[in-house]
Amino acid sequence: MKKTFIFLVLLLMLTACKPQNSGPILETPANDNISTKTTLPPTQEPTKPIPTATQTLTPTMEPTATSIPTETPVPTEVVNFDAVKIIGVDEYPGYASVIFEFPAISKLYYVKINNSPYNCQIPESTVDRLFCSGEGMRTGEYADVTFYADENFESEMITTKLYVPAVIPTPLPIGEPSTWCPARGTKISCETEHRVEFGEECWVQTCFDACGYYYSYHTCQLPPNNNFLPP
DSSP, X not given: OHHHHHXXXXXXXXXXXXXXXXXXXXXXXXXXXXOOSOOOOOOOOOOOXXXXXXXXXXXXXOOOXXXXXXXXXXXXXXXXXXXXXXXXXEEETTEEEEEEEOTTOOSOOEEEETTEEEXXXXXXXXXXXXXXXXXXXXXXXXXXEEEESSTTSOSEEEXXXXXXXXXXXXXXXXXXXXXXXXXXXXXXXEEEEEEEETTEEEEEEEEEETTEEEEEEEOOOSOOSSOBOOO
């Protein structure tokens, strides 16, 4: 009993010392870390829109002149006509053979001498030479020579004056011994045929002199068959 009495006395003393509250006691939430106060973010000034670049117009290209395709000139053969000259003439009954010195000639040209057409060729065995045959001409003077690029004598290239030298002296042929006489080689006359065989030109020639039959010359192999060419 004595212990119980002492305990009650102490309890009364503790109750008397405890301060009195004037209002209701609010309970504190168990979770101290959660704040019930809402925090507003600091007021920001309204963001100004970033000015965008105005659309830039692409500068208009100035129109350029459209190039018109031109034809590439075809290189033409350079012919030195100033270096051409007549270096020889052989006269035959009814026609003459003319030899031109023609440096660096690489193609056949067609010729008129004193406005008369000549038949020309370039033999494979010669260099820088053009051989032509046609109407006889006077030697020892100048002649009008016209060169053409086509056989129809339409594409004239140049007209020039060339000196015609004297007839080239040639040794007399021996002639047929059976007809020999002191007048051998005088009063010569010849019969000549100019033909074409197998696409090539050929000649047949028979000559006579004061003694009679003189000599003959031919390169044709076949008898004539309407294949004659002009002298």
